[in-house]
Amino acid sequence: xxxxxxxxxxxxxxxxxxxxxxxxxxxxxxxxxxxxxxxxxxxxxxxxxxxxxxxxxxxxxxxxxxxxxxxxxxxxxxxxxxxxxxxxxxxxxxxxxxxxxxxxxxxxxxxxxxx
Amino acid sequence: xxxxxxxxxxxxxxxxxxxxxxxxxxxxxxxxxxxxxxxxxxxxxxxxxxxxxxxxxxxxxxxxxxxxxxxxxxxxxxxxxxxxxxxxxxxxxxxxxxxxxxxxxxxxxxxxxxx
Numbered sequence: 001x002x003x004x005x006x007x008x009x010x011x012x013x014x015x016x017x018x019x020x021x022x023x024x025x026x027x028x029x030x031x032x033x034x035x036x037x038x039x040x041x042x043x044x045x046x047x048x049x050x051x052x053x054x055x056x057x058x059x060x061x062x063x064x065x066x067x068x069x070x071x072x073x074x075x076x077x078x079x080x081x082x083x084x085x086x087x088x089x090x091x092x093x094x095x096x097x098x099x100x101x102x103x104x105x106x107x108x109x110x111x112x113x114x115x
Numbered sequence: 116x117x118x119x120x121x122x123x124x125x126x127x128x129x130x131x132x133x134x135x136x137x138x139x140x141x142x143x144x145x146x147x148x149x150x151x152x153x154x155x156x157x158x159x160x161x162x163x164x165x166x167x168x169x170x171x172x173x174x175x176x177x178x179x180x181x182x183x184x185x186x187x188x189x190x191x192x193x194x195x196x197x198x199x200x201x202x203x204x205x206x207x208x209x210x211x212x213x214x215x216x217x218x219x220x221x222x223x224x225x226x227x228x229x230x
Binding site: 004031033035040041042043044045048050055056091093095102103104105106107108109 | 119121124147151156157158159160161164166205207209215216217218219220221222223
């Protein structure tokens with residue numbers, strides 16, 4: 001069990017650029033979640049995958065945001081035409097599909113700064 | 116809908132003193148309850164969870180929490196804190212059924228342990 005990994009850990013981009021983040025869940029976990037955490041706040045749910053199917057998206061996820069999990073393993077989160085308001089920590093979590101499915105394991109996050 | 120209120124944004128305390136971090140939640144359906152800890156520049160780590168049964172739950176690092184259904188509270192306690200407990204603590208809820216396991220977090224409480 002190597003834990004949830006995220007890449008990159010930090011990203012600085014200029015407003016209007018596109019960025020993509022990657023999340024590798026724990027290998028036997030089929031559920032994957034993305035959250036966004038702004039300064040001084042708790043994480044807010046963005047989207048959820050069960051295997052490769054994206055089953056829920058938050059209203060926070062504007063049409064500039066897209067997430068994929070093409071083979072039910074790693075996931076990517078893309079933000080197009082970034083805005084300063086997108087500056088935040090993007091957290092990925094994964095969980096098992098049965099039994100302890102309530103226990104989500106979080107990665108270290110990707111900190112995005114939009115200048 | 117569910118919501119979580121963490122009543123203190125910051126809690127300063129001296130080393131070896133007891134501490135209580137307060138959490139209240141609102142939900143029209145039954146929920147599971149969680150406490151997570153976040154150390155600087157790291158992801159979230161599960162401290163403890165309440166699923167059912169005994170209302171007093173014990174977690175890692177000597178923390179415990181008590182679920183009070185009538186007061187819709189889930190306060191976190193530790194009888195004697197260490198410098199290493201300095202971190203951000205998040206209370207979270209999740210619907211027992213439906214909702215795709217998404218966690219709803221409070222805004223966090225920053226625990227600062229002083230020597």
